[in-house]
Amino acid sequence: MKIGIIGGGQLARMLILAGYPLGLDFAVLDPAPDACAGPLAEHLVAPYDDPEALARLADTCQVITYEFENVSLEGLSRLQDRARIHPPLTALAESRDRLQEKSLFRSLDIPTPPFVAIDSREDLAEAPKCLGWPFLVKTRRFGYDGKGQFLIRTAADMDAAWAELAGRPLIGEGFIPFDREVSVIAVRRASGETAFYPLSENVHKSGILHLARCRPGDAAAAQAQEYARRLLERLDYVGVLALELFEVNGRLLANEMAPRVHNSGHWTIEGAEVSQFENHLRAILDLPLGGTEPVGHTAMVNFIGVLPALADVLAQPGVHCHFYGKAERPGRKVGHATVRAASAKALEARLHHLLALLP
Amino acid sequence: MKIGIIGGGQLARMLILAGYPLGLDFAVLDPAPDACAGPLAEHLVAPYDDPEALARLADTCQVITYEFENVSLEGLSRLQDRARIHPPLTALAESRDRLQEKSLFRSLDIPTPPFVAIDSREDLAEAPKCLGWPFLVKTRRFGYDGKGQFLIRTAADMDAAWAELAGRPLIGEGFIPFDREVSVIAVRRASGETAFYPLSENVHKSGILHLARCRPGDAAAAQAQEYARRLLERLDYVGVLALELFEVNGRLLANEMAPRVHNSGHWTIEGAEVSQFENHLRAILDLPLGGTEPVGHTAMVNFIGVLPALADVLAQPGVHCHFYGKAERPGRKVGHATVRAASAKALEARLHHLLALLP
CATH class of the missing domain: 3.30.470.20 (ATP-grasp fold, B domain)
Known part of the structure; x- marks a missing residue:
């Protein structure tokens, strides 16, 4: 059985190392020729949303999975009739937008820090009413390892954050001094x-x-x-x-x-x-x-x-x-x-x- | 660092799986296109004694090792000036001839079952004097997993064994009813x-x-x-x-x-x-x-x-x-x-x- 993995980084690499002892084979899709999972498996060097490469995965693999959230949801969606894709793309869609994700938590009675959508400079100015001080402003998407976020301690911090983040969908989150x-x-x-x-x-x-x-x-x-x-x-x-x-x-x-x-x-x-x-x-x-x-x-x-x-x-x-x-x-x-x-x-x-x- | 492995079977496969987490890379030399370690590493499809393939391993790998005894000792010997080869070829040479191996044990005061060289039909006939009954006759080389050996229970068994084994260097070994x-x-x-x-x-x-x-x-x-x-x-x-x-x-x-x-x-x-x-x-x-x-x-x-x-x-x-x-x-x-x-x-x-x- 062959597993297709979107992304050829260390998570794919460790999946592959765990999978060979089960008798599985692997193909990874990653545009980087030096992707670190590449030497361990068949490596399709192509963009994550490349239709031909995705079709090849669908045709040759029993299951397709992914190692990070910023894969092409659109590309994968087109394959859903042709291939089993796990985890489900609904989970991928929910998790890669911080606002959707936190709304999902709320809908399941899973407590979260306070949060609010920020779609304008006015929303940003109003955010502390809901979130208190200080608070965080983050991009809803493409953030990881602390990238794409600002801590707002005073109203004066807002301009710098806005200069950097404006134009992208944002979320404000209460800053939690967690234990x-x-x-x-x-x-x-x-x-x-x-x-x-x-x-x-x-x-x-x-x-x-x-x-x-x-x-x-x-x-x-x-x-x-x-x-x-x-x-x-x-x-x-x-x-x-x-x-x-x-x-x-x-x-x-x-x-x-x-x-x-x-x-x-x-x-x-x-x-x-x-x-x-x-x-x-x-x-x-x-x-x-x-x-x-x-x-x-x-x-x-x-x-x-x-x-x-x-x-x-x-x-x-x-x-x-x-x-x-x-x-x-x-x-x-x-x-x-x-x-x-x-x-x-x-x-x-x-x-x-x-x-x-x-x- | 890159390791060259002569042989691309399951032992090479498990070496490779253990080695990637150390940040190592691998090349295997195996004539079988479907060698099971092939998909995990660079795979040189060539005979074990192919000079070009061996030279390529020596040139691209820091260390060369092997996963089975029946590699080309001659081929590897020629590389000794160009590459580190471990385990040492002396160990390989000793271990792949049962007579040399047991003689080595004896020289180190490591007890063994009784054994005797068999180089002729007469040696075979004389063997029970040294080994008792029953005894085993084996090829000195290329035996594994019980292949290339006969149990001799009576003098009558000798002809069948000789018909099969004659012409190859042989060893007789006492049959040990071990615990x-x-x-x-x-x-x-x-x-x-x-x-x-x-x-x-x-x-x-x-x-x-x-x-x-x-x-x-x-x-x-x-x-x-x-x-x-x-x-x-x-x-x-x-x-x-x-x-x-x-x-x-x-x-x-x-x-x-x-x-x-x-x-x-x-x-x-x-x-x-x-x-x-x-x-x-x-x-x-x-x-x-x-x-x-x-x-x-x-x-x-x-x-x-x-x-x-x-x-x-x-x-x-x-x-x-x-x-x-x-x-x-x-x-x-x-x-x-x-x-x-x-x-x-x-x-x-x-x-x-x-x-x-x-x-």
Whole structure:
């Protein structure tokens, strides 16, 4: 069986590495000739919305999936009669517009930070009435890793933000001084079987995920899973779905969802019985899901911009290296490492040593 | 860094899957256009001793390794000035001739079953004087998975064996009614660091490995490791080395060695902190070796000739599937599964269910 993946970055790469042991074959569609999943599979070098390349995927692959939200929804929609596409395009459409996404949360009684549509300079001026101070203004689409957003502390900040963002659909969001950020990685197959990984507790740096700890037995897990379950069912979802939430005074507020495998779930490769990557593949092929229970105590550290020396990483006990084969560039995710230990205390000690390798 | 692998079968495939997360690239040399490692890497379709293909590997790869013993020793020897080749060709030369191999064991005070060179029909007739009855006659080279060998129970069996084997260098070996077969997977990097996995206890069926259980804390481990250590040091070895031994009345007798990753070590993918595949790559790149300690209780079951249905395998908790992407054919290794559980007892229960799927 062959799986087509739109996008040939590290998420595609890790899906492929998880899929070969299941006897699967892969094709990726990515316009970059040096896309890091390219060497591992058939690589169609073409724009994401290239009709011929998409048709080729549809003709040669049993299932088509995608590794990021900014794929061509229009291109994929045209293929729906010819190919199975998972996760469903409705989930993709909802998740890639922050306003639609938060409205979906609201419609499912999933609490969110306050938010408001901003379609004009007047809307921006009025936003603090609804959101309080400070607040965030973000593009509704194409934002990731903290890109395309401004923190508005005073009315004076509005002009600079507007100069940068005007002309694009925007959303204002209340700025939440949260106690922590968590995410839940959920997975559902077509026949309805659903599973959840233990919560990830996430730390960001400059808007990019820096560190994610697996938190088995976390008190917030049941609530987070319940919210994820509502999304899975409403969307008739198939595949892995990630839901990021803020915890504020013991209450969870949904921040955003991603209809795909997610950076905060990378620890599952070594830290769960079956990884999010393998479970995504099982789900989209409607195969029995694998165990999501933790294996040891694990955390994941992202390598952003530059990689530490391979020998330094491998010298550390319990550390598992994932270099993506991408050129180093400031702000780019070029690899990660999973740290595994037999106890929570040993994990923190190992993590401390690993973090010391970072610039 | 790019690694060249001679041979593009499942061992190459699993090396490649272990190597991409380290940021490595791969080229395989295999004459079969459908070699199962082909889709995962650059695939040079040429005979194993093709000078141009070998030169290309030497020119583009930092290290060359091999996945089976019957590669072209002559071809590789010619490259030694141009490329690093690990494991060392001396180990390859010793291991692929059963007589040299057993003589090497003997020279290192590693006990073996009785053996004798058979170079003529007269030698065959004389062999039982040295070996007793019954005994085995085997080709010295190109034997694997029980191929190229005969059990001689009476003098009458000799003619049939001779008719089949005459003209090839042969060895006679005492037939050992062993209590069990074990193997030790050892790994050594150029700078001398050495590590050993827990013993594997192996069960064969029709001469092919059927089942291997990881046996942490086995009483025979220290002795087996000591024998492996002598081999590693004598051969100035770099990479993974497997040593198979018979246990007879509490005593270990070396049966054979393999200068490569080994089927009886496949459980290390899920059952050890770092797999034999990753450790082979670390060793040949002279990088720090990874932990060999067990993760849970594991066993490995080979799929020979035919694969069970993927959904049936995946439905079993703790079972990890490894399908090789090879066409099914009687006697061919087409996949394996690792079973992992939290206790030895739970492992046996899971193993029982998995074995029930086999034909």
